[in-house]
Amino acid sequence: DGGITQSPKYLFRKEGQNVTLSCEQNLNHDAMYWYRQDPGQGLRLIYYSQIVNDFQKGDIAEGYSVSREKKESFPLTVTSAQKNPTAFYLCASNFPGQGNEQFFGPGTRLTVL
Amino acid sequence: SQELEQSPQSLIVQEGKNLTINCTSSKTLYGLYWYKQKYGEGLIFLMMLQKGGEEKSHEKITAKLDEKKQQSSLHITASQPSHAGIYLCGALTGANNLFFGTGTRLTVIP
Numbered sequence: 431d432g433g434i435t436q437s438p439k440y441l442f443r444k445e446g447q448n449v450t451l452s453c454e455q456n457l458n459h460d461a462m463y464w465y466r467q468d469p470g471q472g473l474r475l476i477y478y479s480q481i482v483n484d485f486q487k488g489d490i491a492e493g494y495s496v497s498r499e500k501k502e503s504f505p506l507t508v509t510s511a512q513k514n515p516t517a518f519y520l521c522a523s524n525f526p527g528q529g530n531e532q533f534f535g536p537g538t539r540l541t542v543l
Numbered sequence: 544s545q546e547l548e549q550s551p552q553s554l555i556v557q558e559g560k561n562l563t564i565n566c567t568s569s570k571t572l573y574g575l576y577w578y579k580q581k582y583g584e585g586l587i588f589l590m591m592l593q594k595g596g597e598e599k600s601h602e603k604i605t606a607k608l609d610e611k612k613q614q615s616s617l618h619i620t621a622s623q624p625s626h627a628g629i630y631l632c633g634a635l636t637g638a639n640n641l642f643f644g645t646g647t648r649l650t651v652i653p
Contacts, residue, residue: 434585463640470629473586473643480639486641491583507605520585526639531576534585 432457434535436521440451441540443515451506451538452522459533462504466490467537469520476519480526486511508540515542545570547634547644555650556622564617566632572612574635580646581628589630591616594605619649627651 434455444451453462461480465473479498479505493512498504504523508515518539522532544587557560566575574593578586590599592608599606601650603620618625629648633641 461639470645471643473641475640476581478640486549486638518583519564519598522586527568529591531588531591532586532641533588534578536585537583 434521434523436519436535436538438538439536441538443540445542446510448481448507448509449515449540451508451519451521452542453504453506453535455502455504455521455523455533455535457523457533458501459525460501461524462498462503463522463532464488464494464496464506465520465522467520473520476506515540519527520536544635545636545642547632547642548646549630549632549644550630551555551647553648553650555652558653559621560622562619562622562649564630564649566615566617566644568613568634570613570634572615573616575608575615576633576635577606577615577617578633579628579633580631586631604649618638622649622653625649636637 437452463478464476472476474490477496479485495507520537524530524532548567550565576591577589580586590606593614595610597608605618608615629646630644632644
């Protein structure tokens, strides 16, 4: 089955630790995205990548880093510089261009203690 | 910067009732996407609108984009408990990304 997987579903970390969230897709999509969702604030774009080995900052990139070494993988690292990392993180992918909907993974809920 | 306001923020309806959710943009919309989200899960694509006056339907859900392309509405006919969730509108940006509204939480009472 084609789709996007995110792991783990729930993640707990101590304050000050970096943590990496996984996102893998087998849809052969060129573009991948990371969003953060907080209660009452909808989704906000963290980083996106339109092609392998290239990525751009979204609206709230501070305290996060990404890599895009393979087409199917777009891991997100939440660094200790992110002041309020507890949130629900969603990964998406699509073929870039107008009219092409983004397909979303199931999300990872990160809680920093 | 673009603003995308959804109303109402939350909605509670009796099963079988019709309802409408609105999405209003501060700028002209060049693509408007509707998604549904179950709490704690990913987003499911519903519909995408591009042309002024466009209307699309899927089962009991109809979405419209106004002529001026600054407002979209999502209408559910004869709501069912399966329609419950968070409805999000997303506007296509110049960089071909999506900018999302804050969402409308729908509860359907059996």
